[in-house]
Structure formats: C-alpha cells, structure tokens
Amino acid sequence: MDDRNVAVYRATAPAVLDRWQEIGNALERWRTEIMAVFTAEGLSDDDITAGDVDGAILGARHDGGPVPEGWRIRGGHLVPHRGTRKGKQIAERLNAIVYPDPRVLPGMPKFARRAGGGPKLLVGVERIGDAVYARWARPIEEDRIDKALWQRIKLSEYYCAVEAAQEQEARA
Incomplete structure (x- = not known):
C-alpha cells in the first residue's frame, strides 16, 4: 500500500x-451480551464472526454439522432464520444489542x-x-x-x- x-x-x-x-468498556459489554445470545443457543463464543468496522454480526462459523433450530446458513455462517419464530426471536435479541462505535x-x-x-x-x-x-x-x-x-x-x-x-x- x-x-x-x-x-x-x-x-x-x-x-x-x-x-x-469508555468505548473499550462498552465494547466489552457488547461482546459479553452478543456471546450470551450465541451461547444460550448452544453455539461456542469462538465461532462468532463480526465485522471489523461496524461490528455487524456476520454469524457463527458452520462446521458442516446439523443446522440448529432457528438458524440457517448464509455465506458459510449460521445466521438467524427470520422465516421461523425462533429465528425471529434470536434476530430480535441480537438487533437489540447496540455496537459502540x-x-x-x-x-x-x-x-x-x-x-x-x-x-x-x-x-x-x-x-x-x-x-x-x-x-x-x-x-x-x-x-x-x-x-x-x-x-x-x-x-x-x-x-x-x-x-x-x-x-x-x-x-x-
């Protein structure tokens, strides 16, 4: 470059x-809240992928195993399946967590x-x-x-x- x-x-x-x-503290709280949603759904916290710039949750890495209820695969990641009731609930919980820029x-x-x-x-x-x-x-x-x-x-x-x-x- x-x-x-x-x-x-x-x-x-x-x-x-x-x-x-303050931002560092807020980012730690954000990570903790995001991890809590994923771990409550049985996904490991080291599987989660987020955007570097905006913190957008890309999803969890998919290892090729069965897709958990309420999830679907998009771009190689598990993401909430908004076409299902459980997926909508997961997406709402994730969307409620605001990324501190x-x-x-x-x-x-x-x-x-x-x-x-x-x-x-x-x-x-x-x-x-x-x-x-x-x-x-x-x-x-x-x-x-x-x-x-x-x-x-x-x-x-x-x-x-x-x-x-x-x-x-x-x-x-």
Whole structure:
C-alpha cells in the first residue's frame, strides 16, 4: 500500500483518553451480551464472526454439522432464520444489542471528505501507549479537527510508536 498521502493525528488529551476507555468498556459489554445470545443457543463464543468496522454480526462459523433450530446458513455462517419464530426471536435479541462505535471521539470526525473534495473517507483509530491515533487514507479538511485535542504528526512518528509498541509486546 502506498501510504505517502496518509494523514495521522495523535491525541493525549484527557477528554479523548477518557472517551477511549469508555468505548473499550462498552465494547466489552457488547461482546459479553452478543456471546450470551450465541451461547444460550448452544453455539461456542469462538465461532462468532463480526465485522471489523461496524461490528455487524456476520454469524457463527458452520462446521458442516446439523443446522440448529432457528438458524440457517448464509455465506458459510449460521445466521438467524427470520422465516421461523425462533429465528425471529434470536434476530430480535441480537438487533437489540447496540455496537459502540470506537470512531466516535471528541474533536475528530468519523467521516470526512478529502481536502479539495472527493468521496467520503472513514477514520481508523487505535490506542498506542499513552495516546490515541487517528489515521486517514488521504489528508482531510483540517477545519473538522479540534486542534486543541489532536495534533497532526509525521507518518514516521506514527510508525515509530507502532514499532515501539510491537517491541514492548514481544518482550512481555
């Protein structure tokens, strides 16, 4: 991937770090609630597949065995069979569990247009060490960012932080 045009921002402000912690706690609750639905239906929690970006539940991996009541196979996954009463009930329980979007952070938009126009871009976020990083595939319109909370950094600074975190993880 050619990342010469990537724009990266770093935040160490308490408002951003506190929100990141809240999101992490909410994601843990979300995972627990989703797992409870699947395990109540006799499916293992390590079988569940969710979308990386939006948390959409794709279903549970199907091992080729019998399809449980209330489920059907779609795209190689077991999903609730909404044409049955039990499947509708499972789907309703899953739909009631709201995914906490980790991209909703103070001072940083979740979507933006690239500088000069063009299609919408989606931010990627992660915590590395004592900072939260936001990555854009292209530079965005800077007026959308709260510069009191976020500072644009060089890509090399970002990669140094990533490498330092990887080294620390390897030592642990």
